[in-house]
Amino acid sequence: MLQWLPENVSTFGQGVDNLFYGIYYLTLVVFILVMGTLIVFLIKYRHQEGKRADYIEGSTTLEIVWTAATTVIVFGLAMLSYPQWNNIKSPTQFPDNPDVVVQVSGKQFNWDMTYPGPDNELGTDDDLKLENELHVPVNAVVHIRLTSEDVIHSFFVPQLRLKQDSLPNRFINVWFEATKAGRYEIPCAELCGFGHSGMLGYLNVHTQESYDAWVQERWP
Amino acid sequence: MHDNEHASHHHEESFISKYIFSLDHKMIGKQFLIYGLLMFFLGGGLALLFRWQLAYPEKPLPIIGASEQYMEEGEVVTGADRMWENIYESEKEEWLEVNMPNGVVEPAFYNMLFTMHATIMVFFVVVPILVGAFGNFLIPLMIGTRDMAFPILNMLSFWLAVLAAIIMVVGFFVPGGHAAAGWTGYAPLSSDPQWTGVDWGQNLWAISLLIQGFSSLVGSINYITTIINMRAPGMTFFRLPLVIWSLFIVAILLLLAFPVLSSALALLIFDRLAGTTFFTATTEGGGDPLLWQHLFWFFGHPEVYILILPGMGIASELIAVFSRKPIFGYRSMVYAMIAIAFLGWIVWGHHMFQSGMRPGLGSVFMTTTMLIAVPSAIKTFNWLGTMFRGAIKFTTPMLHGIAFVSMFVIGGLSGIYMANTPVDIFIHDTYYIVAHIHYVVFGGSLFAIFGGIIFWFPKMYGRYMNDVLSKIHFWLTFIAFNCTFFPMHILGVGGHMRRISNPMQYEFLQTFEGMNIFITMSAFTLGFAQLILVFNFFWSMYRGKVAEQNPWQVTTLEWEAPTPVPHGNFGQIPTVYRGPYEYSVPGEEDDWTPQARPEHAPATSGD
Structure with missing residues (x-):
């Protein structure tokens, strides 16, 4: 998908592209992990004669782990993005004395x-x-x-x-x-x-x- | 109890009170389902018209388009040429002549097509099916009661929706054409006829949505009251199936969100007909175009969750039933849905990052929007957890459930790009957005709808849907869906704007011609695949294999009712003894323990 991005010709564009690449690789990894897990589960735990599902109601530890992990990742991403956004859009941070x-x-x-x-x-x-x-x-x-x-x-x-x-x-x-x-x-x-x-x-x-x-x- | 039993056994009704002005929640649910399926074809057909224009800009449509000889030399060659000849010769200004002369989609008509495609799909297909059809059919059956709290309001809700649909369809044929300002109707394009040339079309659009709003409002009051007050004995809130939880939360969202749209629409109508300037900035003062966007999206973002939450609920049912396992983390699933619904109120500004809204607000809305990844991730991991160590049966409803999860993962992950303000600068208003919304609403909601229809069809009509046709429909839809919408991410990354009728007018989009043609061919395949579903639906209603009372061996209450479900639903109201997902309980002989089955060896069994 990356080679479709048009050429960047602005000073702040590289910052945008870096965030784009960062999110691209992050989401790609998550996607592969989730889909991989799904496919493994679908094959491994398909219905077989005489085999019963295990009665599992959940796991508080796991819920806490993935809630915390996702929260940390998205806040981290937001932190990285504020300066780029302000640099491009906040009039107070524009370079002075325009040519x-x-x-x-x-x-x-x-x-x-x-x-x-x-x-x-x-x-x-x-x-x-x-x-x-x-x-x-x-x-x-x-x-x-x-x-x-x-x-x-x-x-x-x-x-x-x-x-x-x-x-x-x-x-x-x-x-x-x-x-x-x-x-x-x-x-x-x-x-x-x-x-x-x-x-x-x-x-x-x-x-x-x-x-x-x-x-x-x-x-x- | 006696009165109710009387009602369920000796209820004679005329054709009109049984099938048309019915007060029975099941019939109203089916009415909404058929209404939604009919509108689905209208909405989908509009999409195919504009997809043709995008792939072959300014080329006549197949079959009804004029031939090359006719367009160049006026020589009548085909039957379509003869039709166009007649149209041009007639005195009247024919509809086709105005909107697509020679079968070529005009730019103004193109704007109307995508505006109405989205309006119809959102307000007349997905909400009526998810909330109107599944909500009505499932809520009383799954909580164990005889009907909705307010049956007359329920009927009113359906007939208001019909009135809204009629007004919306009439809009296509008024002079000036139908609304063409996008389904988001951004002012001032929508608020002043001089900018589009659309006159009564936009008015009817607003009036129709106002009426649709009343329909939703009435429905949601009914759902909330019914779920709070009419649960069967033993059916505590935390024994409610997740689909009921999702419909409950959605009803609250509808109740609170729709009035915001209604007020915005009322102001829009004043602006258009009474000369007010709520959404127009004039030098003397007046209103602000951004006010429309704030109002629209304050409604619009909860609306997006209205479109997906019931899908999540349905998918949860399907995955638990066919994995033969309890839902992994039932309570965290409920809390995640509540969190999504709550966060839905404080993220609307992410639609407005590039609108001219104060940039500082962009950062705030980015943060809240990113937070939605958390409950979404919880839900996804819990669905995976539900399948873990299960005994997964690949029935057609389950295939749809799995498709829902995988498509929702893509739609959720692509949302992170857009939530990120700097990246959104580039992909805002491009096909990336179009790809995202379709992965969530088609890949998500519609797969859940398809799965839900096949799953509950035996309870609705007492017959199975034909499984071979269902499987063909599933695979064709799944493949064609991905071929249609995945490449749109790539278009978006290339900067391809949405809502343009001819990408070939731009130098930097020349490379995308082939991709646009591929998308269009996939879209036509996707459209035709839906004919299989509709044929199967109506054919199976009369010819399908007769289904037993509980064909999928499900624990929830709707399967306790006889098939077909009589008026009043249950002979005797069931008592609920356990949660909704007791599958493969150790020590039990069957791998499913119905919610209504009494506990083992009740000491006081004699009565």
């Missing part, structure tokens, strides 16, 4: 990108509006101000391991730092109407030179 700030707004059935321009303020004359094309430099902290103009959409970049719903009249901050230049798809992941399938934007991660050239071209 790029963009407002992304979902609208049936497009992503509208608004760049604040050289004055770094939205709603001024030098704003740049682009439909479905997001341009960012590689290895730079990007902050996105995510919102929506109509229904709920969800900003999803599989390769960044990033997904966040966008809501009307609410601004949600999202950050990422891409580690590899390229052109990645931004599908909408939340049902948003009959055009939901095919609501698709593109994230263009440029090298610094190519990004500078792009900026130069837009705001000469």
